[in-house]
Amino acid sequence: MTIPCVLSIAGSDSGGGAGIQADLKAFARSGVHGMTAITAITAQNTVEVRAVEAVSPGMIKAQIAAVADDLGVDAVKIGMLGSVATIEAVAEALGRLPAGTPIVLDPVMVAESGGRLLDVDAEESLRERIVPLVTVVTPNVAESRVLARAGEDVPLEEVARRIHALGPGAVIVTGGHREEASDLLFDGERFESIPGERHPGGAAHGSGCTHSATLAAQLAKGRSLMEAATAAREIAGAAVRDGLREVGAGAGPVNVLGLRS
Ligand SMILES: Nc1ncnc2c1ncn2[C@@H]1O[C@H](COP(=O)(O)OP(=O)(O)O)[C@@H](O)[C@H]1O
Numbered sequence: 001m002t003i004p005c006v007l008s009i010a011g012s013d014s015g016g017g018a019g020i021q022a023d024l025k026a027f028a029r030s031g032v033h034g035m036t037a038i039t040a041i042t043a044q045n046t047v048e049v050r051a052v053e054a055v056s057p058g059m060i061k062a063q064i065a066a067v068a069d070d071l072g073v074d075a076v077k078i079g080m081l082g083s084v085a086t087i088e089a090v091a092e093a094l095g096r097l098p099a100g101t102p103i104v105l106d107p108v109m110v111a112e113s114g115g116r117l118l119d120v121d122a123e124e125s126l127r128e129r130i131v132p133l134v135t136v137v138t139p140n141v142a143e144s145r146v147l148a149r150a151g152e153d154v155p156l157e158e159v160a161r162r163i164h165a166l167g168p169g170a171v172i173v174t175g176g177h178r179e180e181a182s183d184l185l186f187d188g189e190r191f192e193s194i195p196g197e198r199h200p201g202g203a204a205h206g207s208g209c210t211h212s213a214t215l216a217a218q219l220a221k222g223r224s225l226m227e228a229a230t231a232a233r234e235i236a237g238a239a240v241r242d243g244l245r246e247v248g249a250g251a252g253p254v255n256v257l258g259l260r261s
């Protein structure tokens with residue numbers, strides 16, 4: 001079998017912890033060939049997002065078409081989209097991929113450091129134009145409540161049901177911000193808890209990106225959704241545990257490749 005080719009449609013993090021930089025490392029960790037369609041460039045470090053510049057819709061579509069026409073796309077991970085114009089471009093490009101291509105959406109809204117990465121007026125487009133097209137959507141708890149328009153009083157199972165009703169194949173609410181750090185999977189029929197140890201002293205900048213990129217890579221390798229979700233939880237958790245705490249003054253970058261000084 002030839003090596004799977006997986007495409008990340010996401011933003012660039014100049015600090016190297018999240019976005020496409022995290023995705024390429026996660027793809028390598030899972031043994032697939034990584035490709036990128038960059039949606040935005042961020043001037044970002046572990047403390048703040050200083051500036052964001054969108055890539056033009058035409059250039060985003062050209063990147064996706066270039067890799068699809070030659071290398072082929074065995075799975076897609078979508079991260080930061082940023083604006084309505086970018087969402088429209090990505091929705092159009094996804095429609096040209098072969099039916100059945102696994103698509104993982106990490107609905108990135110706000111960076112770990114607090115900077116906004118999705119315009120508020122783009123939340124509705126994300127919900128209507130992208131969420132229904134994807135195989136699995138992987139919000140963290142805060143993102144799940146925005147997608148479901150659910151307040152703190154709504155139980156997480158109901159939040160997942162409401163997101164599923166928007167049309168994706170499945171929902172995984174990631175648990176990095178929950179006390180027990182387990183992920184919650186809902187495929188429209190059953191709930192599965194995907195447990196894992198919490199690493200409170202770890203470095204978590206890029207954990208969501210690492211999780212969704214790993215999920216896409218594992219699906220490209222032919223794993224079932226449950227197998228892929230289990231591997232993504234395990235690999236993201238270990239990347240937080242081994243995270244580079246000493247790098248930067250804020251939340252340090254995850255370390256999915258187990259780098260040591
Ligand atoms: N402190 C932690 N300890 C163990 N696993 C973690 C920790 N933080 C995040 N994870 C794991 O990393 C993945 C991403 O989670 P999360 O932090 O919820 O996403 P985001 O980075 O989008 O906020 C999930 O599988 C989650 O369980």
Ligand SMILES: Cc1ncc(COP(=O)(O)O)c(N)n1
Nearest residue numbers: 011012018019111112205206
């Ligand atoms: C370009 C880009 N994409 C995604 C994230 C989210 O990652 P995190 O929530 O870990 O900051 C980010 N900070 N920057």
